[in-house]
Amino acid sequence: MNHQPVSDLGYALLDTDRAARTGDPEVVYGAGKSPAQVVEILRTLHAAHPERAVLATRLTTEAVEAVTTELPDAEVDDVARAVTLGPLPSAQGTVTIVSAGTSDAPVAAEAALTARVYGAGVRLVNDVGVAGLHRVLARREELASANCLIVVAGMEGALPSVVGGLTGVPLVAVPTSVGYGASFGGVAALLGMLNSCAPGVTVVNIDNGFGAGVFAARVARAAR
Amino acid sequence: MNHQPVSDLGYALLDTDRAARTGDPEVVYGAGKSPAQVVEILRTLHAAHPERAVLATRLTTEAVEAVTTELPDAEVDDVARAVTLGPLPSAQGTVTIVSAGTSDAPVAAEAALTARVYGAGVRLVNDVGVAGLHRVLARREELASANCLIVVAGMEGALPSVVGGLTGVPLVAVPTSVGYGASFGGVAALLGMLNSCAPGVTVVNIDNGFGAGVFAARVARAAR
Amino acid sequence: MNHQPVSDLGYALLDTDRAARTGDPEVVYGAGKSPAQVVEILRTLHAAHPERAVLATRLTTEAVEAVTTELPDAEVDDVARAVTLGPLPSAQGTVTIVSAGTSDAPVAAEAALTARVYGAGVRLVNDVGVAGLHRVLARREELASANCLIVVAGMEGALPSVVGGLTGVPLVAVPTSVGYGASFGGVAALLGMLNSCAPGVTVVNIDNGFGAGVFAARVARAAR
Amino acid sequence: MNHQPVSDLGYALLDTDRAARTGDPEVVYGAGKSPAQVVEILRTLHAAHPERAVLATRLTTEAVEAVTTELPDAEVDDVARAVTLGPLPSAQGTVTIVSAGTSDAPVAAEAALTARVYGAGVRLVNDVGVAGLHRVLARREELASANCLIVVAGMEGALPSVVGGLTGVPLVAVPTSVGYGASFGGVAALLGMLNSCAPGVTVVNIDNGFGAGVFAARVARAAR
């Protein structure tokens, strides 16, 4: 445990061997970091792992612009506010991401890109809210064929209960901060998902598409 | 406003003309009242309104027994923990009460009895939770033919969103305290219902089958 | 359930047959949508339903301006921050909207416009707070003659209890985020309304004039 | 400050000169104290102040019985769950205590007894809830003639707003834990009172009839 190859950038210790330990890629959590810091960390991690994509999430507009300018090989996902640098791994298994409304799209996109960077194939099923049940029911076969489902919803967060009642696929629910008033910034959706009457629903933090993507990719990669 | 026919029982002023003002029956809220008090108030209100049923809700087992012994003409609803004394009014319109799980039955029964005493006809659709969507869908026509819907659910409280997406009938949602942990005694269901993505869902207090029944009966009685 | 006439705009699936299913108009929820998106969705929905008004709510100043410029036939309601496009339906029944203070006006206006677009006639009774009881009492007959009441109030949210004690008309209470400190953005009013001692009060989300309007219009349209 | 005449009973320091400092009587807060402790403290305080009533509140049934047996001169108030020992002071000024429902009676009684022991005259106006406005209005003159009002209410706690709009008398609101579900043990009433739209309403802790009584007595005693 004593000789980790750690790079010290002054404001951050980079643990460039984490990938070896967990089979996962390197990731930069962009919130609270300056554009210059994002660029520098991406560059350092990419140099250490040129064979595999590094992911940066929660980027400001300024950080996306800095990355575009400084790292022209980076791929930008505008909906997810995220970038990748380096080749994506081959896709193993399938993660299907279901979202309830158009406002949930950024979180769904973050989950999708993360799952892809972590090595899973991804499918997106957008805008299938609970109040229009026929849309969900029309996709039932597609949902049942995934290795792991990610269901993204704000407001009352009921979609995971509906989807979870239709299939036996492992399902990760992501509450979003979409809503107003007594949604309390996503708390209503979070509580709804934690109390889902559909068995086998697990939940991540509000707006945490990244965490859901990591988890689902691990499940899908390992599935038969 | 000065000469209300009010009976003073020492511990409670009984406003025996409320019915005349609002077209509604007299009601005894049993929580916190002794069995003897429940019996005495029921008897007094019944004497003032012999032509129309008086309702007592939230009764303890002891209060139900006291009513049974002292007021043999009273009708007991064991599931709703409620009694009526006096003839029920003729039924106008239809209130359909939908409940998600067996644990929600007492609240659904209180709503049903209340709506009936307040002058509406009632139908019950029990145990049609969100995780078994086919049960809800199989009753779709029946739901759409009601004058007002009451949807009772605990845990994540998603059923009103699903039912509300299927019909344009006015829908009152009743969160129940069924659940554990992060259901917080019905708060999760309450928030879910307040944030329903189905337009036109209104909500009452946790476990308030009575209030939903009053409201729905008023809507159904006045419907064409 | 397989052949819904759904338009796909890329960022939103538009379900242009919803009206047929529920008898309700099409609605655009403007929060989180760009001015261009609001205009495009309004235009698409109007083209599909030229015979009936489409409603757009929660519009930013920029979205209102874009609608004014791009869709000159649209009617703007500045207080409600909403627009309609297309002819209003004939009015059936009456929804009376009561508001407590001048700061509650935008929510009351949203409720009124929504009820009108959903097919009910509307009356507004503004600025009749609880601390000046005579104002409410002076309008008692008018309140009792409505088919459904919407009562809008912030701060302690006591107005629905007072109004609900005066009539037997179905009453939907709308808490607003008006207040400060321990009003917690409308939570105090919401809790007050959920705990109203007046029987038969139902509640919608904080500032949700739209939801109250939908519900009340459905009740009023169906009333004798 | 060094020579306070303090009695040390082992489990409690009794500050028998507090009365001299503030003009108030001695009080025993009975919650969490054994019947024997209540009796012993009452006896000690009474011995130090035989000329003025000592008050004990929040007594269990066992403590009331022990006081009755051991201190036959004590006066028991069963509704308030409180006792006094020693002569009541002469009454200066008037505190009027208004309560909303029968379940609020214990808190109203505690407030009334406290105000009396602290030297004010008291009047009680019970069971005048907001949903029956005519009862409040009928007592308007009586309310306006008090030196201080105490308004006790549970559930939505709207009564202080109504009463506060009728008079300019200083008004202390006492939320009670009466209610269920989203009343959260009195929190809804507490928030309602803190956000009252009637100016000049102050609030005490949930069920704190004692604190309201102390405050109101001080106001009434000093009034012209």
Place this chain on the structure above:
Amino acid sequence: MNHQPVSDLGYALLDTDRAARTGDPEVVYGAGKSPAQVVEILRTLHAAHPERAVLATRLTTEAVEAVTTELPDAEVDDVARAVTLGPLPSAQGTVTIVSAGTSDAPVAAEAALTARVYGAGVRLVNDVGVAGLHRVLARREELASANCLIVVAGMEGALPSVVGGLTGVPLVAVPTSVGYGASFGGVAALLGMLNSCAPGVTVVNIDNGFGAGVFAARVARAAR
């Protein structure tokens, strides 16, 4: 009750006879009102009550400027963010306002100005926090000589307990939103004050210097 002299400004009903009913002045609550509205309401109320000061609180910088320009006779209190228009009443009794820290000054100033406009004399005791007890103790006599105390504090809100233990004067506590982290915008101070171990402390909403001033003035005006 039918012929109140109410002025209708379109966006607000002005009840210009309230003063007659309660003996209090007219007040404009400036939050959420435009500068022009503040000016217009002030002018209308002043015209109706030229003999007595009208108060406007919670003014934005823009509103203060508009008042200064349009109503040159208005007196501006910069700390309180409030103005008065018209002659102050003669002062009856004394309200002493104690504040804990420099950040609490705006709330203390609002309380002071309000109490003055409502007819009481006022004294200010600033910056006497609990962590420097000697400052409070040094003012003990002064505190004990008031007719009513207002104690303003943020953070843990302990000052009312300390002051309340020193005197028997009626004491209104005002929690402020001063603090960070687990102060939750004044909730910690509010809870501390509601749970004060000093008997007879009453509380108003967070930052509600106005409400405390109204209440205290009513107490002080009526004191012997």
Place this chain on the structure above:
Amino acid sequence: MNHQPVSDLGYALLDTDRAARTGDPEVVYGAGKSPAQVVEILRTLHAAHPERAVLATRLTTEAVEAVTTELPDAEVDDVARAVTLGPLPSAQGTVTIVSAGTSDAPVAAEAALTARVYGAGVRLVNDVGVAGLHRVLARREELASANCLIVVAGMEGALPSVVGGLTGVPLVAVPTSVGYGASFGGVAALLGMLNSCAPGVTVVNIDNGFGAGVFAARVARAAR
């Protein structure tokens, strides 16, 4: 969707084809059910699925005794307060359940039994709290070899973060209600787990060993 083989027991609709739809067993949630109801539902479900174990959870002592008496073939798990009736399926894959303290054992046992009934093999690693890190580190290889991890912890809920930093195995965290004071019945642990800095941690409701077991079994069964 119209001909589900549903048994109607009066108080519960039993959907005896759910297993066919999702590959999962039948389950009885015992909370709120009488011993007789638990026995009857177990017997009915077992008759419909004699080839596969039915699971009953959250049983009271009385329910366990009734099952033991009435259904002698049932297997009782005293720690998990659960029983099974019928043969367990063969085990596919491995779910490893890690728990922090002895008080967490019932939840860990419920998770373990559930995962086994749902078709996964299970291993238990008990009493490896964060404050004794060497215990966790000593089991590192074992943890890394599972197909899915369930980590059960109360109090601050830190164990999932520690375990999640050691492996890349999918990890479901279960907060328990173990703790006191500011643990708020498991809320502190729940929040800790939702905010875990270890990527890819998902969470279920407080004390929901059942839900974690279902989810983990589905993951493990499908793993290569």
Place this chain on the structure above:
Amino acid sequence: MNHQPVSDLGYALLDTDRAARTGDPEVVYGAGKSPAQVVEILRTLHAAHPERAVLATRLTTEAVEAVTTELPDAEVDDVARAVTLGPLPSAQGTVTIVSAGTSDAPVAAEAALTARVYGAGVRLVNDVGVAGLHRVLARREELASANCLIVVAGMEGALPSVVGGLTGVPLVAVPTSVGYGASFGGVAALLGMLNSCAPGVTVVNIDNGFGAGVFAARVARAAR
């Protein structure tokens, strides 16, 4: 790290070398453990560390009786609901424990016994609440001479602010669950202490006398 001398009792791994690692004694947290378990763990730990007292806290009456019967050498502290078995260490430094009211005594006693078992000398200063400031001030010199202070208070939790303003001694505040209504089981006191205006106050969980005792003993033992 591989060969910890750990005893496995089936329901608990006992880490009998913890003392060597941290210089602290062994402790049994009694909540949730049966009397027999408490006795067995105490006996096992005492056998491993006969030279130093083992502490058991949060014991039920039944557990205390079992210990008294089975382990006659154990010392029982009835107020703290705790026992020790084995010789107390010599006392280094002084921890002074200050408590506000008689109801806080159990928590203060737990803190005192814990500090003593962890090797510090202890002094108790009871019943010196904020509303009787002279009692605190009279003990000022005594407080200033301690190496660490523990201040225990419920309700508004103001005592640490007062004591913290009097001395520069490290101060650990312990909120207790003493109070009612808006004390929310100790939350008001906890928030008050976290927001203390006296610099250098640290806080432990509600009723956590044990944690405060451990911390303070470590500080006092190491002090010059």
Place this chain on the structure above:
Amino acid sequence: MNHQPVSDLGYALLDTDRAARTGDPEVVYGAGKSPAQVVEILRTLHAAHPERAVLATRLTTEAVEAVTTELPDAEVDDVARAVTLGPLPSAQGTVTIVSAGTSDAPVAAEAALTARVYGAGVRLVNDVGVAGLHRVLARREELASANCLIVVAGMEGALPSVVGGLTGVPLVAVPTSVGYGASFGGVAALLGMLNSCAPGVTVVNIDNGFGAGVFAARVARAAR
């Protein structure tokens, strides 16, 4: 107590003898103060205590610039957003500050500077989060040699539990507002730390590096 040398700046009473009472330096809490006020208070306090550094914390960028311009001898700590004016005291004992992530750096820096100004030596151990346990374990000896530890962490706040299990050094935990969604601005970390399973962890307010620094310095200064 009557002759404190207090300077009155109009908006703040400066108690320039506090240092003499507690052995601590003077401090300016910059939040809510204008740049000019910060400069003036710093200058006044420095003039009264030229021999010892005065500390100003929570400074805005504007305040830092004003200090730099007006008080060229001041030392600025950009990370901590704080300045000192005057010579630092000699360092007694060691406070080691451990932080979990780069976003926690400002709070860690404030704690470090505060501890230094209060007379302790400081060491910083940055970026050793729980998900990379080897980093913490590698610094174990260093942690064990401190006189007091400050552990700074946001999100789930697990680091104090891990560090507290490794040593017996007094440990003050500082939750930070780093996180999103269900971190609720630091509440999740705060609750995690209050419920730490490691004995002897005490906690300060969210982001309160200053308070932790004061406390730890007092402990370290007094240590052998």
